[in-house]
Amino acid sequence: ATSSTAMSSIKVVTIVGAGIMGSGIAQVAAQHGKKVILVDVNKDVLQKATKNIENSLHRVAKKLHKDDPAKAEQTVKSTLDNLTFSSDLHDSVKKTDLVIEAIVERLNAKQTLFSTIDSVAPKHTIFATNTSSLPVTDIGTVINRRDRFGGLHFFNPVPIMKLLEVVRTDETSDETYKQLMAWGRSIGKTCITCKDTPGFVVNRLLVPQLGEAIRMLERGVASARDIDIAMKLGAGHPMGPFELADYVGLDTTKYILDGWHQIYPNVEIFDPIETLNKLVAQGKLGVKSGEGFYNYK
Numbered sequence: 001a002t003s004s005t006a007m008s009s010i011k012v013v014t015i016v017g018a019g020i021m022g023s024g025i026a027q028v029a030a031q032h033g034k035k036v037i038l039v040d041v042n043k044d045v046l047q048k049a050t051k052n053i054e055n056s057l058h059r060v061a062k063k064l065h066k067d068d069p070a071k072a073e074q075t076v077k078s079t080l081d082n083l084t085f086s087s088d089l090h091d092s093v094k095k096t097d098l099v100i101e102a103i104v105e106r107l108n109a110k111q112t113l114f115s116t117i118d119s120v121a122p123k124h125t126i127f128a129t130n131t132s133s134l135p136v137t138d139i140g141t142v143i144n145r146r147d148r149f150g151g152l153h154f155f156n157p158v159p160i161m162k163l164l165e166v167v168r169t170d171e172t173s174d175e176t177y178k179q180l181m182a183w184g185r186s187i188g189k190t191c192i193t194c195k196d197t198p199g200f201v202v203n204r205l206l207v208p209q210l211g212e213a214i215r216m217l218e219r220g221v222a223s224a225r226d227i228d229i230a231m232k233l234g235a236g237h238p239m240g241p242f243e244l245a246d247y248v249g250l251d252t253t254k255y256i257l258d259g260w261h262q263i264y265p266n267v268e269i270f271d272p273i274e275t276l277n278k279l280v281a282q283g284k285l286g287v288k289s290g291e292g293f294y295n296y297k
Ligand code: CAA
Pocket: 056, 057, 059, 060, 063, 131, 132, 154, 155, 156, 157, 158, 159, 160, 161, 203, 206, 238, 239, 244, 248
């Protein structure tokens, strides 16, 4: 990790997927003066993303300029001026230096997306995936520019969490790796370097803990609320495991574990979890759908 201010030659960035993560990444990049195009297949999602970004920006700007509401308003405005929302994928990657993919955590969906944009984006454009758990190498098998491809793994909520895991595959070039690190620093993140292993550093340690908490609930050891209180007050975590799983998204949490179970069928901590599968099947995806382990309506 080095200083949070750094130069980067990447000026225009396209973020694909305007959900929890895509909107957060778009916001932070725009706050740091990058021209950002945020793309989603779903127009309702784009509208929701606009609102979420505005709300979050007001919180950030108010904190940055405590005693100067005019300056705070100017920060919000200049950030929003850097942002464009679009549902036209082809057009959005035609003049961009970096594409960050933040769509659903499914290998085939990500591969389809990258294979499409590989034929449309300029030659120099770098591709990155924000995958939580899938091997970056597997996602990249469908593209030709594998030397210009790596992982940029952000954390939720992106405007607050300082870490960025930069993932290089065996084929990521030194130049691409350097550019990804420099770009991460230029948007104020502390970057760590990680090999392309499932879950990288944080999720490989964090997600099994979420799974173990759900299994603990299934065994009747304690209620979800009490397990959350225990981990907050007994281990100093900012959120308990059920609050955090709801915050990450129960679908995303399930897809992460499913993907690892496929790769490592004999590792018990990656086994499917009945309660998690049931909630997702019922459309209870956590905060984003209004209900998960807790009710947010
Ligand atoms: N945008 C802007 N500001 C935000 C924000 C957002 N989305 N969310 C929170 N904030 C700000 C609040 O305005 C508040 O600011 P002040 O200090 O000025 O009041 C500050 O952050 C703290 O927020 P709250 O008081 O609302 O609540 P909190 O103290 O519980 O903090 C939290 C919220 C930062 C999210 C904290 O609960 C936390 O750190 N939780 C754990 C998050 C975590 O572990 N994330 C990683 C998940 S794993 C992942 O992301 C990887 C993956 O691949 C799945």
